[in-house]
Amino acid sequence: MGRSRTPHPPRRRRATHPHGVRDVRRLVACVGFAVAATSSGCATEVAPVVVATTTTTAIPGPPTGRVVVLAATPIAPAVERLAGAFTQLNPGVEVVVTPGSAKGLVNQVAGGLMGDVFVSIGRDAVDLLAIDGHLAAEPLVFGSNPLVLVVPPGNPEAVAGLADLADPNRAVALCSLDSACGKAADSALMRAGLTVSPEVLATDGETVVEAIATGRASVGLAYRTDATAAVSSLALDVDLRATV
Numbered sequence: 001m002g003r004s005r006t007p008h009p010p011r012r013r014r015a016t017h018p019h020g021v022r023d024v025r026r027l028v029a030c031v032g033f034a035v036a037a038t039s040s041g042c043a044t045e046v047a048p049v050v051v052a053t054t055t056t057t058a059i060p061g062p063p064t065g066r067v068v069v070l071a072a073t074p075i076a077p078a079v080e081r082l083a084g085a086f087t088q089l090n091p092g093v094e095v096v097v098t099p100g101s102a103k104g105l106v107n108q109v110a111g112g113l114m115g116d117v118f119v120s121i122g123r124d125a126v127d128l129l130a131i132d133g134h135l136a137a138e139p140l141v142f143g144s145n146p147l148v149l150v151v152p153p154g155n156p157e158a159v160a161g162l163a164d165l166a167d168p169n170r171a172v173a174l175c176s177l178d179s180a181c182g183k184a185a186d187s188a189l190m191r192a193g194l195t196v197s198p199e200v201l202a203t204d205g206e207t208v209v210e211a212i213a214t215g216r217a218s219v220g221l222a223y224r225t226d227a228t229a230a231v232s233s234l235a236l237d238v239d240l241r242a243t244v
Helices: 026-029 073-089 102-110 122-130 161-165 180-191 205-213
Strands: 065-072 095-100 118-119 142-153 170-177 198-204 219-223 232-235 239-243
Touching: 065 073, 065 102, 073 095, 073 205, 095 102, 102 122, 118 122, 122 180, 142 161, 142 180, 142 205, 161 180, 161 219, 170 180, 170 205, 180 219, 198 205, 205 219
Parallel strands: 065 095, 065 118, 170 198, 170 219
Antiparallel strands: 142 219, 142 232, 142 239
16 A cells, blocks of 8 residues: 555456366455455456546555356355345446355366356365366355254154154154265264164255155254255254354
């Protein structure tokens, strides 16, 4: 600050990677997930306008352009809300949220899907992007999403805690171990010293919730963001949170 600079027209930055993911921290800084911005700006197509003043200091104008967020399905609604709040404050910027399974989004990125930020639960998907050279900055943890016990409305079987999942008379729904939800659930059960044989093995937390809502299972584990009005949710008697 305080240095004299000559205003110049904003420049568009092109993707530096053939698969098009440009900077995983840009939108994180933009929509309030974190407070630190990168030197490259909010997004590839969001260019600050430099306005000349009567002094020697250049003042950046409001951002404009389009930002694409690739978000894992369980946290896509939260990302949508944050994006909406951001665009209210910055009407010149369009934020497009593309939801999908974390693995599916990783595969699409490898196939050329363009995006400015990748938001996932846990590190597995992000690590895959890093290994393949698709990240332009270090991953940033900005929040957590707790696991909850999911039961039918009113909790008719009086489920009280995690130990109830080990009851062989209960139909349990869990996420498969190849998902972030499943790994988090497995960690919770291991910490509690419980062995559970699920009736329903789901691909994600939303499918667990669907199994409870339709009566295929009487209790399950899912992320709090997956729980809907069709079911009830109970806080776990152990504190286990997945970072995002």
